[in-house]
Amino acid sequence: MPNKSGAEQPEISGSTQKSQRTKITKSSDDNEKKSLAKKLKDSEICIPIVYGNIAFWLGKKASEYQSHRWTVYVRGATNEDLGVVVKRAVFQLHSSFNNPTRVIEKPPFELSECGWGEFEIAITLHFHSDVGEKPLHLYHHLKLYPEEESGPLSTKKPVVIESYDEIVVSEPSEALFARVQNHPAVIVPRLPADFTLPPVPLEDVDSKNRVDTKDNPLNQWFTNFSEADELLKLAAARQQVQAHIARLRRQLTLVDGQHQQLKAPSDM
Amino acid sequence: MDAKDILGLPKNLPIQEKKSKPPKESQRKPDGISREVYALTGGLAPLMPAIDVNQLKRKAQSENEKITWQWLPFTNSARKDNLQLYHWVRVVNGNPPTGDYSFAKCNKSADIIKYTDEEYEKYLTDPAWTKEETDQLFDLCERFNLRFIAVADRFPSTKTVEELKDRYYSVSRAILIARAPSPGDVSAHPLVKDVYNATQDTERKRALNLLLSHTKHQERRDVEASANLVLPVLSDTGTLGADKPITTADTVNPSTNSEFPSSTTTPVSETASVVASLRMLRVYLRTYSLEQMVQAASSSAGLRTIKRVEQTLQDLGVNLKPKVPTKAVCAEHLELRKEILTLLNLQKQLQYKEAEGSSLRDGTFTETPGTPPKQSVRAVDLDRTFTPDSLSTGGERFGKREQKRKGPGRLAEAPSSPAQSKRPRKYKASD
Numbered sequence: 001m002p003n004k005s006g007a008e009q010p011e012i013s014g015s016t017q018k019s020q021r022t023k024i025t026k027s028s029d030d031n032e033k034k035s036l037a038k039k040l041k042d043s044e045i046c047i048p049i050v051y052g053n054i055a056f057w058l059g060k061k062a063s064e065y066q067s068h069r070w071t072v073y074v075r076g077a078t079n080e081d082l083g084v085v086v087k088r089a090v091f092q093l094h095s096s097f098n099n100p101t102r103v104i105e106k107p108p109f110e111l112s113e114c115g116w117g118e119f120e121i122a123i124t125l126h127f128h129s130d131v132g133e134k135p136l137h138l139y140h141h142l143k144l145y146p147e148e149e150s151g152p153l154s155t156k157k158p159v160v161i162e163s164y165d166e167i168v169v170s171e172p173s174e175a176l177f178a179r180v181q182n183h184p185a186v187i188v189p190r191l192p193a194d195f196t197l198p199p200v201p202l203e204d205v206d207s208k209n210r211v212d213t214k215d216n217p218l219n220q221w222f223t224n225f226s227e228a229d230e231l232l233k234l235a236a237a238r239q240q241v242q243a244h245i246a247r248l249r250r251q252l253t254l255v256d257g258q259h260q261q262l263k264a265p266s267d268m
Numbered sequence: 269m270d271a272k273d274i275l276g277l278p279k280n281l282p283i284q285e286k287k288s289k290p291p292k293e294s295q296r297k298p299d300g301i302s303r304e305v306y307a308l309t310g311g312l313a314p315l316m317p318a319i320d321v322n323q324l325k326r327k328a329q330s331e332n333e334k335i336t337w338q339w340l341p342f343t344n345s346a347r348k349d350n351l352q353l354y355h356w357v358r359v360v361n362g363n364p365p366t367g368d369y370s371f372a373k374c375n376k377s378a379d380i381i382k383y384t385d386e387e388y389e390k391y392l393t394d395p396a397w398t399k400e401e402t403d404q405l406f407d408l409c410e411r412f413n414l415r416f417i418a419v420a421d422r423f424p425s426t427k428t429v430e431e432l433k434d435r436y437y438s439v440s441r442a443i444l445i446a447r448a449p450s451p452g453d454v455s456a457h458p459l460v461k462d463v464y465n466a467t468q469d470t471e472r473k474r475a476l477n478l479l480l481s482h483t484k485h486q487e488r489r490d491v492e493a494s495a496n497l498v499l500p501v502l503s504d505t506g507t508l509g510a511d512k513p514i515t516t517a518d519t520v521n522p523s524t525n526s527e528f529p530s531s532t533t534t535p536v537s538e539t540a541s542v543v544a545s546l547r548m549l550r551v552y553l554r555t556y557s558l559e560q561m562v563q564a565a566s567s568s569a570g571l572r573t574i575k576r577v578e579q580t581l582q583d584l585g586v587n588l589k590p591k592v593p594t595k596a597v598c599a600e601h602l603e604l605r606k607e608i609l610t611l612l613n614l615q616k617q618l619q620y621k622e623a624e625g626s627s628l629r630d631g632t633f634t635e636t637p638g639t640p641p642k643q644s645v646r647a648v649d650l651d652r653t654f655t656p657d658s659l660s661t662g663g664e665r666f667g668k669r670e671q672k673r674k675g676p677g678r679l680a681e682a683p684s685s686p687a688q689s690k691r692p693r694k695y696k697a698s699d
Binding site: 046048127131132134136138164165166167168169170171225226227229230231233234235236237238240241242244245248249251252255256258259262263 | 546547549550551552553554555557580581584585586587590591592593594595596597600601603604607608610611614615617618621622624625628629
C-alpha cells in the first residue's frame with residue numbers, strides 16, 4: 001500500500017529542494033482539494049455485503065422450543081471487516097425472544113440464538129458519522145429448514161441462506177474517501193494518479209484489536225457471490241432482445257412500404 | 269410591342285401589328301386609368317360592373333348632413349366613480365351621439381347566489397367547511413368574479429383551487445335546488461345540470477402538467493423513433509429501393525402517439541429524478557436503487573405490460589431480481605428491461621400496422637390514423653399470446669413464415685400462427 005502522507009506529490013519539477021517542495025504542496029493543496037471535491041461529487045463508493053443466516057439442527061439435544069441453533073449476520077462480501085463503515089448493527093428479533101432488540105457494537109456483526117421458528121428479522125445498520133446519519137434497513141427471513149425435503153435433518157450440515165447487496169455511498173466526503181480508499185471491504189472509484197489525498201491518521205493501534213473476520217469459523221459455509229454468471233446471462237439476453245428489435249424494425253418498414261403501395265392507388 | 273422586344277421575338281410581325289394596332293387603340297383607349305393597368309383587366313372592360321361606381325360617390329354626398337369629429341367627454345355607466353374621460357366622437361349636424369358608452373355592456377359579472385343564515389343551517393353545512401370559511405369564500409368569489417385562482421391566493425386557510433370550486437359549486441347548486449319550487453324548474457340550469465367533479469379536475473390538471481413537462485422529451489423520442497424508420501421509395505418500375513430516413517412525423521407519429529403516448533418519453537425524465545433522489549439519500553442499498561430505476565423506467569407502462577416484461581425476463585432465463593446485484597449487473601439488468609419494453613412496443617406497433625393494413629384492403633381505411641377502439645383491443649389481445657412464443661420458439665421460424673408470405677392478406681395472420689391454440693376469435697372479423 002502506498003504511503004499516503006507525502007509520497008504522492010503534484011507533478012512539479014522534481015529537482016526542487018525539499019523545503020520548496022513542501023511549500024509548493026501547501027499552496028496547491030487548496031486547488032487540489034477543490035478538484036478532488038469535484039471528482040467526488042459524481043462518484044460513489046460501494047461496500048458489497050452479504051447478509052443471512054446459518055442454522056444447525058441440534059439433533060439429540062433439540063427440545064421442543066429449541067430445535068436449532070442459528071446465527072444471523074451481516075458480513076463483507078469477501079469476508080472483509082465491515083467495521084470500517086458500519087458503527088453498529090441492530091437485529092430486531094421476534095417478540096418471543098428476551099430482549100428482542102439486539103445491538104452488536106463491533107464486528108463481526110452477527111448474532112446467535114437457539115429457537116424453533118422462522119420469522120423475519122429486521123437488521124438496521126448504523127454508520128460512522130462520516131458515512132451518513134441515516135441508518136439502512138435490511139430484512140431477512142430466518143430459515144431453519146432446508147428447501148427440499150432432503151430426508152432426515154443433519155446436525156453437521158447447516159441450512160445457509162444468504163442475500164447479496166451493496167451499500168452505496170454517493171458523493172462521499174473527502175475524509176471518508178481518504179479513510180476507506182485502501183480498505184479491502186470497500187470499492188472506490190479510481191482517481192487520477194497525481195491526486196494527493198489528505199493525510200489519514202494511522203490506524204495501527206486499532207488494527208491489532210480488530211477482530212479478523214477472515215478467521216470466522218462459519219466462513220466455510222459462506223456462499224461466494226460472483227457477478228460473472230449473472231453478467232453473462234444478462235449479456236446473452238440483451239443480445240437476443242436486440243436481435244428481435246432489429247428484426248421487428250425491418251418488418252415495420254416492410255409493412256409501411258406495403259401500406260404505401262395500397263394507399264397510392266386510392267389517392268388518384 | 270415592348271414585351272416582344274424584351275422577349276426577343278422576331279420583328280417581322282410588328283409591321284402588320286402596327287397597322288392593326290392604331291384602330292384598336294383608339295377603340296380601347298381607357299379613361300381614368302393608365303394603359304398598362306387597363307391591360308391587366310385583359311384589355312377589355314368588364315361586361316358587368318362589379319361595383320356600382322355611381323353609388324360609391326353618391327353615398328357620401330347624399331347624406332346632406334354635416335359630419336364633424338369632436339373631442340368630447342363621456343361617462344361610463346359601468347364605472348362606480350364619476351370619472352370623466354374624453355374621446356373622439358362623430359358629430360352629425362351638431363348633435364353628439366346619445367346613449368351609454370358602447371363598451372359599458374361588456375362589464376359583465378357572475379351572479380353569485382347569496383344564502384341566508386337559515387339556509388346555511390338547513391342545507392349547506394359540511395364537515396370540512398365552517399360557516400365563516402364559506403362566507404369568506406363567497407365574498408372573495410364575488411370580489412374576484414369567480415376567478416378561483418385569485419380567490420385561492422387570498423383565501424385565509426390553505427385550500428386547493430379544486431376544493432374551493434367544489435364548495436362553491438355544491439353550495440350554489442344546493443341553494444338553487446332548495447329554493448326552486450319544484451326540482452324540474454331548475455334541472456336545466458347549468459349549475460344543476462353539470463356537477464363539478466373535484467377529483468376529476470385534480471387529475472386533469474395533474475395530467476396536463478405531466479404533458480407540459482414532458483413535451484421536449486416526447487419530441488426527442490419521436491425524432492429518434494422516426495429517424496430509425498427507413499421508408500422504401502418506389503421507383504417507376506415498381507422496384508423498392510431504400511432511401512435516406514424520411515421523417516414520417518406526420519403519418520407515423522400521430523398513431524404512435526395516440527397508441528403509446530408516453531411509453532418512451534416519461535422514463536427518461538423519471539430516471540433522472542430517481543438519480544437525483546438517490547443522491548439526496550447519500551447512503552442506500554443497491555437493490556433499492558435498482559428497484560427505483562426499474563419503477564421509473566416502467567412508470568408509463570401499464571400493469572399488463574410490466575407483467576409481460578417480467579414474463580419475458582423469465583423466458584430469457586434472467587432473474588427478476590438479480591441474485592448478485594453489483595453495479596454492473598444492475599446496470600445491465602436495467603438496460604435489458606428497457607430493451608424489452610422497446611421490443612414490446614415495436615410488437616404492438618407492428619400489429620397495429622398490420623391491422624391497419626387489413627382494413628386498408630377491406631376498403632374501410634380512413635386517412636386519420638387514430639385507432640378505432642376495436643382494433644386496439646385486437647392488437648392487445650394478440651400481444652398476450654404473441655410475446656412468449658416469439659422468443660421461446662426462436663426468431664428463425666417467424667422469419668421464415670414471413671418470407672413465405674404470398675399475398676398481403678397473409679400479413680395479418682402470420683404473427684398469430686405460432687400461437688394458434690390461443691388465437692382469439694375476435695381477430696377473425698378483420699379477414
